[in-house]
């Protein structure tokens with residue numbers, strides 16, 4: 237398993253783990269060769285478009301079969317108050333000029349864009365602390381790691397009188413609580429659309445990925461026939 241290294245203390249895994257970038261597509265190609273990798277499963281976050289593209293390209297160059305594990309995106313249901321935007325700048329624009337109480341649940345990497353809208357009051361949740369803090373006068377920080385229940389998320393939104401949740405469309409259950417809580421409370425959600433990902437074979441569950449590995453041709457069997 238390969239982790240990007242974005243979190244200081246990642247959850248432990250029952251398989252060997254390496255951490256950190258490969259050095260672009262060429263680095264990943266070299267790694268696949270050096271480690272005699274037979275199969276590549278791209279199980280990265282749906283917003284990690286760069287490594288997904290590198291994985292697809294490196295697998296193609298090496299003739300290594302690749303499968304992407306892609307959780308289906310959430311879709312809005314009755315009662316949801318979603319605005320869908322392409323990126324964080326779109327989220328900033330959607331918040332507008334009027335000061336709002338905003339819950340940022342998008343991770344650490346793109347938080348900086350909200351410094352352009354210092355009139356809002358932010359609650360910012362991340363797995364690791366935001367360093368340096370966002371350059372705005374009103375921000376509170378919450379360091380927490382999911383999964384989060386709908387009840388807890390509802391309490392959090394109420395307690396902080398949140399008017400807008402900014403979220404990524406991660407799919408799955410672990411982080412859906414805030415979306416369901418926002419619906420229940422009539423809170424607005426600004427949903428960042430997923431980036432374009434490479435077109436490779438994909439499955440929606442870990443079980444299906446394991447089944448793919450179980451049924452894949454044994455290493456050494458000629459590929460592509």
Ligand SMILES: NC(=O)c1ccc[n+]([C@@H]2O[C@H](COP(=O)([O-])OP(=O)(O)OC[C@H]3O[C@@H](n4cnc5c(N)ncnc54)[C@H](OP(=O)(O)O)[C@@H]3O)[C@@H](O)[C@H]2O)c1
Pocket residue numbers: 238239240241242255256257258259260261263264280281282283284285286287288290342343344345346
């Ligand atoms: N990565 C995560 O664990 C994670 C978790 C939750 C959310 N996200 C979201 O995904 C978006 C992009 O995240 P990102 O910067 O991590 O991905 P990215 O933009 O796709 O990748 C940037 C670089 O990080 C390295 N990298 C990414 N994933 C890797 C992995 N599994 N193993 C080894 N190297 C890896 C690669 O470096 P080289 O080119 O040097 O190989 C890659 O070029 C952000 O919006 C973030 O919030 C990511």
